[in-house]
Amino acid sequence: MVYARLMAVDREHVLRSAAALLTRRSTATMDEVARAAGISRATLHRHFAGRDALVRALEALCIAECEAALDAARPDEGPAAEAVHRLVRAIEPSAALLAFLYSENQLFEGEQQNQGWTRLDERLTALFRRGQESGEFRIDLTPAWLTEALYGLLTSGAWAVAEGRVAAKDFTYMIVELLLGGARRTRTPRREES
Amino acid sequence: MVYARLMAVDREHVLRSAAALLTRRSTATMDEVARAAGISRATLHRHFAGRDALVRALEALCIAECEAALDAARPDEGPAAEAVHRLVRAIEPSAALLAFLYSENQLFEGEQQNQGWTRLDERLTALFRRGQESGEFRIDLTPAWLTEALYGLLTSGAWAVAEGRVAAKDFTYMIVELLLGGARRTRTPRREES
DNA sequence: ACCATATGAGACACTGATGTCTCATATGGG
């Protein structure tokens, strides 16, 4: 297997372009995915057994990215609010892919869904819980709901940016400010801007 | 056409059960949709030319419901925050259907998408803008983003309830409080509870 | 130059869903 380097098509690039395409049109065909990656359908099939395998690979990629973002955000350090801010900033590049997978609800109805999601949920939930216990966050919104809401805002944000309704540079700010501060005008409007 | 009353299958019921099913499994087949409504596939086809027509009908239904909810919420009366609260409460029964259509992004990529959505967007945007001009809402989050975020939170909320992660009775409270007040604990924690 | 491997192009069968049709039956008004 010294010839492994002959593999001109790198899996990473294929997954990237597939993510970019499926984010826009979630019903794109395998042929379109292949062409978007600049390869033939046959080659695509050689790397990913089928559409299902491709989506699973994207799922794994997204989970890995989200976990990496979570690691980089150091969720256990400093004020929870700032940790959330770091997290959103770190997860932004993965938001579009997350939005695609979020709408692929068939991923979660099977008997054996990727346990990576529940691990992510737990870590996010823990972050919000920490914020509650430290007195930073209100306690009448459950950590589970805050986690779910974060997912929702990330997907909405990705969509809004893709549609041109929100400037890409405002992505993090809009999400963090809404998630933490809400729309009501009462206190600490800005600050901790990047 | 005196025999119109012979129509045993009422369109409304079919749309309702289709919405309920597609909300859970967005890839449900026409046969499943028919069976869920208690009719045969042939009859379903007699009422809706095809799957596309069915989704379009659901889209129209959802838009009508949302507009009715918006009307009932009296978005131009009283404080904008309370209007938002009334709106979310009124739109709650349609949230699941909204979530389904929201993920059906093919609806928005065609050249001629239902203009009802843009009308809804405009009315929601106007509500948030009114809140900003009255000094209730902060001005650094654009009305367009607040509108998009509301959609996102509604779909997340519907999903969370369906998954059992959030109690159905908390739906409105969780969404309104997060959208208006955010997660940060600083001021006016509860109040204006239903 | 040689050779192993990866790729592209295309053909092919298969599958699942869709849309259309027919016919028998049930329903309800006249």
Place this chain on the structure above:
DNA sequence: CCCATATGAGACATCAGTGTCTCATATGGT
């Protein structure tokens, strides 16, 4: 009772996407 209509069941062709295969060609080490 008669008849118009709606429905259910099923057959049927169609179609798009998928997965598999073959073969010719390109690529890049040796």
